[in-house]
C-alpha cells in the first residue's frame with residue numbers, strides 16, 4: 705500500500721494536502737497532517753505536489 709510520508713517538523717498545518725487528496729486520506733491531527741486512511745491512498749502524489757512546505761517527502765510504496 706502506498707502512503708505519504710510527512711515530515712512533522714516541516715508541516716505548517718495549512719490543510720492544503722487534506723483538501724487536495726481525492727481519497728480523504730489525510731487529516732489535521734493537532735497541528736500536523738497525518739494519513740488517517742492510508743489504506744485508501746492511490747499514490748496520485750497530489751498532496752506531495754501541492755504542499756507549500758515540501759513537508760511530504762515521498763509516497764512510500766511497500
Ligand code: SF4
Nearest residue numbers: 725745746748749751
Ligand atoms: S498520494 Fe494522493 S491519494 Fe495518497 S494521500 Fe496523497 S493526495 Fe491522497
Ligand code: SF4
Nearest residue numbers: 715716718719721755
Ligand atoms: S500541505 Fe504540507 S504543510 Fe500543509 S498541512 Fe499538508 S503536509 Fe502540512
